[in-house]
Structure formats: structure tokens, C-alpha cells
Amino acid sequence: MKALVYAEPSKVEVRDVPEPKPLDQAAKIRMRYCGVCGTDIAIVGGKHPRATPPLTIGHEFVGTIEEMNGGTLGFKPGDRVVAYPLLSCGVCRPCRTGTPHVCETLRLIGIDRNGGMADYAWVGEDALFKVDDSLSDRIAALIEPLAVAVRSLHQARFQLQDSAVITGAGPIGILTAIVLKRSGASRIVISDVDDARLAVCRDLGFETVNVKDASLVDYVAETTHGEGMDVVFECSGVDSAAADMTKIARVGGMICMTGIHKAPRAVDLRDLNFKEQILVGSRVYTKREFGQAVRYAPQISDDLEKVVTQVVPLTQSEGIFEMINDPAVTTLKVLVDCAA
Known part of the structure; x- marks a missing residue:
């Protein structure tokens, strides 16, 4: 499959990579769009302390479930979903006391494991949220920010x-x-x-x-x-x-x-x-707040549409960070079209 891979500082490459291995209690998601975050810019600039190449970047994504491997939460192939990308340890004091979003060893999809700027990714079903039918894929990619x-x-x-x-x-x-x-x-x-x-x-x-x-x-x-x-x-x-x-x-x-x-x-x-x-x-968000953003996005979709300034096909995305860093180009939220 195709993926945009952080290869080394200041370099990303569109590569053919093996499809990810199935995870238990998880969904195989066919990615549609993935937003570029300031964290991704820091990763590619070699300034993120945890991101290690080669890494498929991206944590602001929307896609469609193609396959389920187990699962008890009612997700099924064909569901459009976004994912809560935070990965908490479950044992530190913040996790034990109800604030796992500030876990002492907090990790994220797209930073500490391969992310969404790719054809496919496997994501645990407990991280998934269904997207309302009224919401476009473009706007659904803004739910994380x-x-x-x-x-x-x-x-x-x-x-x-x-x-x-x-x-x-x-x-x-x-x-x-x-x-x-x-x-x-x-x-x-x-x-x-x-x-x-x-x-x-x-x-x-x-x-x-x-x-x-x-x-x-x-x-x-x-x-x-x-x-x-x-x-x-x-x-x-x-x-x-x-x-x-x-x-x-x-x-x-x-x-x-x-x-x-x-x-x-x-x-x-x-x-x-x-x-x-x-x-x-203020740091990231709780899982409850992520769910609130999922439900809120359709109500403000007209305004959210104005935030997306560029959409770049995955197959042509190697120059995306040069474009973002070019002072002659106005960018706000840039999306990678993972289906193109």
C-alpha cells in the first residue's frame, strides 16, 4: 500500500509499504483524508523527541471500515469513522485518577506508531467514533483539532x-x-x-x-x-x-x-x-470531549469548511511540507487525500 513516510529530518517519501498486520478487537480502516498538524511539521523538521523514522505520520484522519477483527461495540464494514488517537498507559497516576489524556507516558497514533497518511491502518475499536451521515469526509478530518x-x-x-x-x-x-x-x-x-x-x-x-x-x-x-x-x-x-x-x-x-x-x-x-x-x-482532549467534537461538527460544518485551504493527493504529497513552509503560499489546514 502507499504511505507518506517520515524518512529522516526534513524528508518525507511516498513509499510502497506492507499493509499493517491485523490487531485484535480492531478495525481495518480505508483512509479517506488525513489532516496535517503542527506536530507533523515538527516531526518532519526532526524536532519531535519521540518520533523515529521510518514512520507513517498523521493522527487527524477519517476513513471507512473495511474489516473487523473481533469487536463487541457494534462497528461493521462500511461505517465511516474517526479515531481518538491518544494512547495512554492505564497505570500511572493520571490514568488511575480519570485523566488519561495527560498520561505520564502519553503516546499518539502517527507519532509513536504508524498513522493515517496511508491507504490503510488498523485501529482498536475502543478508539473509534462513527461519523454522522450529514458530515462530509473533508470536515470529518477536522474533528481531532x-x-x-x-x-x-x-x-x-x-x-x-x-x-x-x-x-x-x-x-x-x-x-x-x-x-x-x-x-x-x-x-x-x-x-x-x-x-x-x-x-x-x-x-x-x-x-x-x-x-x-x-x-x-x-x-x-x-x-x-x-x-x-x-x-x-x-x-x-x-x-x-x-x-x-x-x-x-x-x-x-x-x-x-x-x-x-x-x-x-x-x-x-x-x-x-x-x-x-x-x-x-490545556492539553489535547479527553475521550468525552473528542466525542463531543464528533457530535458538534455537523452543526458548524459551514464555518469548518473555510478552514480547509488545500487538499493534496497522497501520491503527490512528498512536497507537502515544503508547500506549508513556503511563505508565498497561504495555508491553514491542509488535508492529504488518501484515496488519490
């Missing part, structure tokens, strides 16, 4: 009519904004340095600030009469956003760390004290 946004709103304790700032207009930032809009946010501001991405945000109805040209801190201060915003979602992972986030959150405001920072950052902890702000982390 949508679950990240769902988790962030829960961690931020978002309430109806809260105002929100999102730093970073990547896929997670925009998906977070979409969920906020559909959940009753009174105001949504997104910052970034990419004009094309910010144009997508404006098309979705959000206020935007290009921080290359203007100060987000000043914009929030001017438009809130110095009071600040209720919730800040830091989705960029950059140092300037870490420096600004306590300045743009109001007294008693919430700051949710959705993006993963790869290095220590300077944060003004005085603001946390003097303004009694709350700073909370």
Missing part, C-alpha cells in the same frame, strides 16, 4: 457572553474562535502576523489585529476602555504573545495556554497577582 478547541473552552471555564482574545490564527486558533462564536461569545479578537489568515478570520466575523503593524495590548486597551478581555486563549506558542497575555486579560480574567511553547517564556507574573488572573494549561 476541533476537540482541542472544545477542551480549551472547558479549561477556560468559558461562559455565555464572555469576550475573548485569541493569539495566533492557525488552525487551532481559528477553530477555537469558531467554537467561541457558536457558544455565544460577545466579542472575539484574533491576532497574527499573516494577512491571509487574518482575512479568513474577518470572513468568519472576527475582529483582527496584525501584530506586525499594531499593538494588540493597545488595541484591547482602547476598545475596552482599559478594562481588558474576559478570556485569553494563547494559541501561537510565541514569546511575544506570552509577554502580552497578562496585559490583555482583565482583572480576574482567565488565560488558557492552548498552544504548546517549545521554550521557557517571560511572563509578567505581577499581573497575575495584582489582577488576580487565572492561568490554566
